[in-house]
Amino acid sequence: MNPYGGSAGGSQMIGGSSGGGGVRGNSTGLSYADDSLGNTGLTTEAGSAADITQNKDEDSLAERRVLLMGMPRSGKTSILAVIFDNMQPYDTLSMLPTVQRGTYRMSMGITVYDFPGIDDYSETQYNNLSPSVYEGEHASLVYVIDSQGDIQTSLSTMYSIIRMAQSVNPDIPINIFLNKVDGLSEELRQDIQQDVQNRVMKTMTYESLNSTFVQFFLTTIFDESIKEALSRVVRRLVPKYNSLETILNSFCSKSSLDKAFLFDISTKVFLATDSSPTDSLMYMFACHTLEAIQDIVAICAGYTAMGEEEAGLQKTVVGMDGSFKIYVYQVNSYSVLLCLNTMLIARQDSLIEYNGSKIAKAIRQILR
Template sequence: MTSALQQSYGGVDAENESIKRTKILLLGTRRSGKTSILQVLFKDLPPKQTFYLEPTMRVTRHTFDTIIPLEIWDSPGNVTADTLGSPLSHFSTVIFVIDIRDLYQQPVAKLVEFVVAAFQASQNIDFEVFVHKAEKLQEDDKYENFRQIHERVIDRLADEWPEFEQVPLNFYLTSVYDHTLQDAFSRVVHKVIDSLPYLEGLLNIFCSNTSCPKAFLFDIRSKLYVATDASPVDQVTHNLCCDYLQMLNSFGPLYKSNATSNPRTAVFSPTQATSPDESSSTPTISSSSSPPSSPPKPIVFPSAAASLTPSQPGTTLTYHLITPHLALLALLPTTVYEMRRGLVEWNVVWFREGVREIWEVEKERSVADSVIS
């Protein structure tokens, strides 16, 4: 039975929606860390608690809604292409998890087996390899093992299948104890978002209009960034944004908004301040628990800011809620944020409207595809 890890934007349980979901398959040998990845990303499980997770005994499907609806399949270590229960051609992406301390022979053989089977079923499947549990090794050993795993997979593929160069195979070094996991999974999700160029375009316009050197559109709960602007992603900046978002997730419920009596539309926030422009431009929603005569109450889109470098010129990290599940995190020069805050918030309003239109189009397409299929 499918268990919903997150609700959809409209407050309707994602499990009950009749929509077509993009499928991602999670593979790997026993105790490689597949279930830990899902639990840490989507269930807020503390990394130290992953040690106590039971091994996965059967294929389990998890739904997750971001800008598009996803369905992630967590499989046991002994699964094969024949016992999976669904053709490999139904999956857009296959993530294979390898324990960095493993002896490599068994996981590499299993990975090659699935690569060959999947490519024969469909040439549109993306293969991603997570060399996981990187925190277990020292820095030099970590990168040496990563290099060896990469070479062994490529060599084995070349021996088994001469056409292996046609397979889109990407390798990532990951761990549940830092933000490398969020970064790697974000890059995987980017490849299945057809509207990604439009989201990136909105972020580029926002950065240009506000003198912003870097901006991300984050999924709040999982801390995956579903899009970013055209400038390169700096690991330090990404980690800083993830830590800030984690802090807001931890303390935000203490400041939950009372602007609406509907708990499904209430949003968490470290502040209750909303600019006048934002208040007048935001959509309204009626509470299902209120009498028909009750006036509609506006959805609150809170914001927050933290000064990173107090000295001039200084940098400020800002947070703006875009939808109940997405937030804009942007680095701004402190002088711009303090002296031209109205302009920044005005651009946030238009960015929010653009993102909501893209999400509505994606949702309509998912429903239409479900009816066709």
């Protein structure tokens, strides 16, 4: 089953035109349980800007990894700061340029590597980057483009990276983030996306590069589009994703749910979801609801750590105007199951709550 949610040979496009920066949630989770697997954050690897791409740490790169690359000032580090460090979007304006490779760790053994910006591929150490960086079936490439900058130069650099990556890993997923679209009209966003997509596909076909796993995303740090885009990137790297999707499909079908997400608590990135189409507004609403629940828990609850079994029993039901309900079940200390239901059948509540507890337990067993 294709974890992208689309056809294997196509590209998926996401619009990100709604929403604001959001509330900064507490990264410790609903139950404030401690778990090393749920620890996220930035660590900067030692080395100078000249040697960060070919140092001894390359041999120890995580098996499940996302490689984030792009031109300087394209917004790579700002994206990660907002997602992983809960930084407010406007606070990223004062961030210094990235000169060393940064490491951001997620749950399930997934690691995101933030590479410094590339001014000129032929004159940087990227040209001598060890091919082993791109190797492995669990590696994924993300290239960030400033949609209001020099797109042609950025694309030329991207093609050089793709050639190197596909020389050692022809099937590596290529995810293109058209970033900084917040200042553009919806019509202009779509025009830029269509133009870039046509140019990329035409060039890759001409150069006999594999375009099977190419995705395009419209992103901005001022709404949830960056988290949704990263979700679609990392879920391909999630262990046993097909099993998780099958369980969530069954849960939605048996309980008449509209949508179910398995969220990473600290980042609000969804690690798995059912196979029904994911609406951007629905995802944004789910993120904001989870943040609100975390804020309430931080105010009303203690900070006593819970064991995994105890944490798995935590659940929250949120009703919206009597016609919309959200069910949240804590799977473990770093992930929650969030379900959305618009059905007006009161007798389904007990069924959903019972099934939700069982599904959360089953997912917890799969993730062990």
